[in-house]
Amino acid sequence: MPAFKPSNKNQWQDDFALLLERFKTFDEQPDLSVGDSQKTLIHQENKLRLFRYSARQVKQKKTPVLIVYALVNRPYITDLDQDRSLVLRLLEMGYPVYLLDWGYPDSSDSLTDLNDYINGQLYRCVQQVKRLNQIKKIDLLGICQGGVFSLCYSALHRSDIRKLVTLVTPVDFHTKDNPLSLWTQHIEPTALINTTGNIAGDTVSLLFKTLKPYQLNRDNYRQIEHLNKNKRALEHFLRMEKWLRDNPDLAGQAAVEFMHSFYQQNKLHKGQLSLADQAVTLANIQCPVLNLYAKLDHIVPPSSSQALAQHINPELYQEHALEGGHIGAFTSLKTQKKLTSLLVNWLS
Template identity: 40%
Template sequence: MPTLKKSPAAAALAEFSDFNLKMARGQMLLGKIKDEHVEIATADKEVVFREDKTTLYRYKPTAKRTLGIPVLVAYGQVGRYTMTDLQEDRSMLRNLLALGVDVYAVDWGSPTRSDRWLSFEDYVDVYLNDCIEFICREHGIPAINLLGICEGGVFSLCYAALYPDRIKNLILTITPVDFHQDQAEGRINHGLLNMWARGLSAEDVDALIEANGNLPGELMSHVFSQMTPAATLSKYNVGLLDTFDDEKKLLNFLRMEKWLADRPHHPGEAAKQLLINLYKNNELIRGEFELGGRKVDLADIRVPVLNVFAKDDHIIPPKTTQALRGAVGSRDYSEIGLDGGHVGVFVSGKSQGVLGKGIFDWLQKRDR
């Protein structure tokens, strides 16, 4: 018998009924979820060193050691390192551990107004340096592998240029180098953060920091959300609704939201250097950026360098990262371009078998 076609009214009623059922299922799922179900950064680790609000973690091994030199992961101040271990099946750190890498990670803590005067010098010359010195003493080695992410990659570049004897291999991921190359590819939705920062005068930045004592995490969350306004407006209705039929997808969504909501404040003096000296004046690529009276010359970096970028990164556009190739003094320079956006290269399902393995394979060839 031929299938009877529903009238428009009947089709609309059926769709409305399906929607209500989906909402009911979603409410039941949300009602069952507790805080412990959306914990992030749960890979087994121990505190091995502390200095002020900075904490150094060492991760417990999950496989036989395959590299002789440990890796220190350094995230920036604009977000938290916990993104690198969002959940068990979306974790760069767990992927490295499974390949036998000895992994450390530095957590800068939660800066407050009392940290107003902390600068890049403090984070590079004191906190990062002391973490690296600790690891070198623990292992009886002169140098480590340093893996910098985003602003943490800028810290790492500065450190490798100023302390070349302490770095064996340098890995950068989604790291800005030439802060004025954001429009090089002509993609109008890329580099809005760069344009926003360039639009601020030095007086604007001074007033912002003077009023708050730091760069508020809430402000940066708002800036990032306005870079993709359509996605921001739709994620709590369309995006969230799409997860209501799948508990795993819902938990993935909630863990990411938890990380996004936990954006720390950025210490004031370091924020001024980031916004004025780097984003506005582009001093790093020009060789004009100074820490403690010393110029950071990227040509002084002669150790092997691996530069990982996201092909569709609207926050750190690829060309701002790839500028490193012509700036470093190393003859051993490699790039890996990954599909996805700024955070997607770490947390998307597709990247899980690519990022960690790519870093490991590169390090293994240079591990002696």
């Protein structure tokens, strides 16, 4: 074993003891509330809920933005807290913001398929937003798998969408630098289905953590000194932890279909995907598309997102890289300014 220079004191233990002190007194206790921006429930259908956020006192833009998040994890990551809220940044710029929350599927939802999600639930949400705003087209902002759904939607319902933003969205699932894709080639997704007919959220979380097991399971918790110095940093850390542990189960049918069609057969990129016998051809998208990817994304490598350029008319297409990883790209304070500026310039 090589020589090693031990430290005189146990820094971590001291830091942790200090941290515990903070939790003991009520005044010091961090606030764990998430997704707190004021909003109204405007549509509900089974587990799905569609929210409209309250407008700020700024001049309002005409076209609303509907945010579509993935089925994995919860959409309140887009409104984690006041500082790290994509929703708030858009509201501050005068955009009417709507958020689609897919909810927590249970065993009665195990037969929900991708067509139900895209041509059913998402379609009805888009119609709701259109009607409420007395408008024929809306802007769609899809994140990760929500971006995939938004792409499919825009290809199938061209008259509904004015502009499309895809954020950390996979398109080519077979790029070389995609470990998740490599693994899923060898996984029979039906084996993941549990007795409820769904795939447990914890299982999905575990699979994602397996992409970088030592970093995501251990290293993220190694240094905690900064958490004692800054209450906001502590609150952010704890909110992220809360979000990471909040994993809805995946409706079995849709999850298996997604793994087969997208991860294993790469049908979207190959132009072979169809939903309810309708071909989903990305080249059919006729609205302007802004594709934002994260440089350090280990779940959706940049090359996977950038493949969208091969499908969209170059005159309608723009792409930009964001610093950070899959989630940091839209939650980090460092990237938020650039992200907001890109979104506002492009949507305007």
